[in-house]
Amino acid sequence: MREVAIIAFGQTPNRRRELHRNDAEMVAPVVAELLKKVGISRRDVDFTCSGSSDFLAGYSFSWVMAIDALGAWPPIQESHVEGEAAWALYEAWVKMLCQEEIEVALVYGFGRQSMSSPRDVLVLMNDPYLETPLWPDTISQAALQARALLDAGLCTERDFAEIAVRNLRHAQSNPLAQLSGQLDPDALLKTPTIASPLRKHDCPPITDGACAVLLAAGDRAHALCKRPAWIRGLAHRIDVQSLGRRDLTRSRSARLAAEAAGAIGRPIDIAELHAPFTPQDWILQRELEIPKGTVINPSGGVHQGNPMMGAGLVRFGEVAARIIRGEADRGVAHATQGPCLQQNMVGVLEAE
């Protein structure tokens, strides 16, 4: 199989509200910077793929305007997934596996959650007959999963808080983080719940942002990057959606994806988990069998910034960036979409 690597990653600073730019205007500088970093022009990009959500953007065909920010002339080979941009990465990876002429691919994601109330908007991802008419917000749904973990005696609210503490501690070294700091778990546990047992620190912030990665195949990756982050395995799987049909303490699809990607059973230096809520981080550690000693979410994860529809792709970018910089040799990246870890993608990235 052809070898494909992530050779560069970039994103806008995670921020609560982008005061100036629209979606296309957020994407443009990220892509420009990325190409400059690698020293290629937009014409060297053979395939472009993005992820976004129309309901988050507030209008139909939301990604179309972003194409106008790419310098897509002469016309480009381009595609789009509705949803998390990690799936755009998957589409680009597949294309590179089967088309020799695609040597370099650009993948990006973007979203401005600040324009609406994302915890309510994303309710539209649920069953439109049985669930959406009740508007069960995303935090409440995550709380049902958290409760299942507590009831099963698998973990405690302190475990959740410790995950937040770890993420925000790591975020202190992330210059683009929206949130960071040294938190005291005891103090966190004294704060009120939003949807019990979840508190504010268990949830991600509202973030506006865009992100992008560049992929390159084989020799081209070597030529463009001293230390490419090779994609050794990449797979995604899905579970039934209805929470009342699932064992909420598990994420079978995350495990299946990890197994298919070859992520289980080998040592890794770092793991970036797309876990918007702290209990999901706990579940993923278990399902992906993250070995002890692995640094989890060195970027701060999505608790330092959650640019939705790009936040999963950022996880791949963060792992790759550390490999490219020589800070890690092997890492696992994870992305999710759907309520309570319904659909999961796992990738194994590795230096030479």
Next chain:
Amino acid sequence: MGNRCAVIGIGQTKHTDKRLDVNHIGMVREACNRALEDARLSWKEIDALVIGKAPDTIEGVICPELYMAEALGMVGKPLFRVHTAGSVGGTTAIVGSELVRAGLHDKVLVVGWQKQSESDITWALSPHLPFDPPLMAGAGGFFAPHFREYIRRSGAPDYVGIKVAVKDRRHALRNPYAHLHQPTVSFEEIRNTPMLWDPLRYGETCPSSDGACAMVLSSEKYAYHGSARPAWIHATEMRSEPTIMPGRDEVNPRAGRDCAAALYKKAGITNPRKDFDCAEIYVAFSWFEPMLAETLGFAEPGEGWKLSDSGATSLDEGGDIPWNCSGGVLSSNPIGASGTLRFAEAALQVRGQAGAHQVDGARLALAHALGGASQFFAMWIVGSEKP
């Protein structure tokens, strides 16, 4: 590079303005069940599913494939969603074929769908945004200025659009799945429909449909598993260009010309009119046929209308290069499925399964899907022979 891939199963729903008897799951499964039956495979034998539809505002569900995942047999498997505007049904098939060509899966189900009756399509496609004056009044209004420019440039007579509409509606009479069945359709009938977006008459526009179309794509290993011979995928190609580039040629978009050129090169096509036996082209409004005939190399610039006028694209007139024997988008338009339908109808032809709209002895067929402001192109070539 890349393994061979073939279409071994095809299924679609009867397209109609309102499928009130089924929900999303029921309608999508109806198409999938037919494709699986044609492929002589069961749901459980499918390795992965690629699903396409246009904006989620139409049904008011974000990524509905997530809640449908179990009913589509994908629990524990890979389910992939594509959205590239009107071209999405084509892109969906291409992404599915790449999963096979990359060697990741042997049996992939692809399905495009839309249930447009759940909302107002004009609202859903272009909800009115702040600071944006409401001018256009629907997709027909968006494209009408392009048609006027084409007519100005080529000197095409006004009746060519009517002729294309009559031709596709007559083709639709041969296709039991087509939405519009107008047994009495005639030149006069279309000409007498209201001029909605001058130069475009009501009769020259596509309907708004509920519908789905599915295909089973397989590796060489399963290529002869289906109930008919496989349709081999000879080449696929995609191109996109910006929306608001000054001087962009909306009438003959470069993305379309580049896409066709790259596709033809891959498959060794030098004269599309001669090399193909038939074509399924995304003609949502009548004037797209002559315009796309030029873009896709079936006619010289300015001459596309003569091709349509000559009857060359008509099955009923015994044309040498029939376009949209199924009735095309002008007769059925469940947006997310419309591209898949083009790709599937091309495959039906080379499999010899097209029934009353079969082109005798069709061996090589072109399919095309179009999206956005005539800016997204997805195409494939299928043939009865192995590439």
Next chain:
Amino acid sequence: MANYTEEVAGLSEGEVIAVNSLAERDEKYMELNDHNESLCGQHVLQYPYRRATGPILGRFFTEIRDNGRFLGVKTSSGNVLCPPVEVDPDTLEDLSVDDLVEVGPAGCVTSWTWLSEPRPGNPLQRPFAWALIKLDGADSALLHAIDAGSESVMRTGMRVVPCFCDERNGGIRDIACFVPED
């Protein structure tokens, strides 16, 4: 004008913890009047979607509306799923209305959360619990609201009964909520 008054999902800047100073903006893209904030306008995406239910959900909603009864669907493995599904999870074959069986109306809570500030559109506009409720005779749970008065009442395994709306029009909102069983 931009404002910061919208709802915050979880942590927000300036609350609970220190906020990093934001990275410097890349000035070279900012020359086009970027010192002015973007104009904002109120925009509502609104549509009264009307959805065909299909036969199984249609029967499910009809029974709730007309008789205050719940139906589950019996699958090939012998499990009864409520709310009913249309496709057998094991065989992937279509299920039919003939596979529907009565369940409930009482049931027990398998997981829950207390929402102290209800969201727009929720079944209750006072603090309430979301819960997964396994109706008697069913093997899966239904998501709905419980009007429990206080979080202290809530516990996993508690018994609840449905309250139906007086005026029922077909749909999941014909169930007003569930309440603790006395």
Next chain:
Amino acid sequence: MAETRKPVTVVKTPVAIQYNYSIGVGQSTFMRALREGRILGSRCPDTGKVYVPPRLTSVETASPMTELVELPDRGVVYTYCIVNIKFYDQVLEIPYAYGYIVLDGADSAIMHLIQECPVEEMRPGMRVKAVWKDPKEWTESLENIRYFKPTGEPDLPIEKIMNEIRKKSYA
């Protein structure tokens, strides 16, 4: 009463999502200038093309666009459409015409109403100028221009104009 009701086959599930919708830098620059009765574009440093409304980056080359250009309120009709159908939120009286109008000195067209011109006299290449609302009514909107109307000047060769624009395209 219950037994007379038809079985449920359709459910109504209304959706209403509110956005504080922001239009971005380029559009905002355009709209703020319109409030003062000015029309702004931006020039692409690579092709020299002038975009209306202005943009942060060139559509063709993605280069940052930093030069703002003020444009006159008159131009030429490239192509147009006559609308005879009323849509869901349409407030305009039918029939009405709107066209792609290339302002003098601009390379991209803006879309706007064309009025004070019988439909049968409308044509590509026709010279038009803006008819503005009373300045007291101006807001951040292209609707400050009520419509465009013919100037009565001789037509311009639209094909030549469009070809000149296309020639500037990045090769």
